[in-house]
Amino acid sequence: MQTQPADFVLIDREGPIAILTLNDPDARNALSGPAQWNALVEACAALQRDASVKVVILTGAGSAFCAGGNVKNFRDRRGLAEGDGMQIRENYRNGIQRIPLAFYQLDVPTIAAVNGPAIGAGCDLACMADIRIASDKAVFAESFVKLGLIPGDGGAWLLQRVVGYARAAEMSFTGDALDAQAALAAGLVNQVVAPEALMDAALALARRIAANPGQALRMTKRLMRESQTSRLDTVLELSAAYQALTHTSPEHAEAVEGFLAQRSAAGKRP
Secondary structure, eight states, X not given: OEXXXXXXXXXXXXXXXXXXXEOOGGGTTOOOSHHHHHHHHHHHHHHHHOTTXXXXXXXXXXXXXXXXXXXHHHHHTOGGGOSSXXXXXXXXXXTTTHHHHHHHTOOSOEXXXXXXEEEXXXXXXXXXXXXXXXXXXXXXXXXXGGGTOOOTXXXXXXXXXXXXXXXXXXXXXXXXXXXXXXXXXXXXXXEEEOGGGHHHHHHHHHHHHHTSOHHHHHHHHHHHHHHTTSOXXXXXXXXXXXXXXXXXSHHHHHHHHHHHHHHHHTTOOO
16 A cells, blocks of 8 residues: 655555655655655654554665755755744744654654665754664765755754764764665664665564554653653653553553463473
8 A cells, every 4th residue: 555645755555564765766855845845744654653553663765864954955045944033943943843743753763765865954864863774875874064054954963863972073073974774873774774674684683673562562652752851760650650551551461371372392391
């Protein structure tokens, strides 16, 4: 099944796995305006509402994952760059900055299958996923500084949580690109594969994740997100509340029965 919430984003389903494809290969899947921003935000909201979705894979059509913003718009003072300073601030707040918030609020585990260049906002988009698998043709660059800009879409927050402060600082201050192997060494991606094997690798991982109960997956992700910024005692309180919900879920009861049945069949004590 394939649906099209907007031309820029296609959603395919393989059972509980949703595949989001950025679908503007001629523009290298750039996040250039409201149509692109809205499509991603709306896709995240739809997937959050759909309890049957256990894993999301995000990838790009064509040769690029996402080329970031439209540099011609910056030159012509259109889109994000339109208006005076106050208006530009609101352009970001009401525009592209809705994307990191949408992904942060998405409780479903997310894999970025980075098929090609992920530049500027495209690099940040990859960092919005929980896990990244890269084609060996992928290139990553936190390149805003080379245009005299700062990471306006949350990259200063996102990137250092993936690769650590020092590595993120080097990428952000130089704007230099990392190829796939350098990204792997930096911890920016979990795995590098040949281009033709990228989606197979992403789907294999997605299927391993999707084998687990969906609500436990969503609560585990939310707990990990909250743990990034909360105190231990706060996280323990939230963990107790979430655990109370999972202990009384039919998915937990079914999983326990299956586990005990397997141990019994193997001749082990419960």
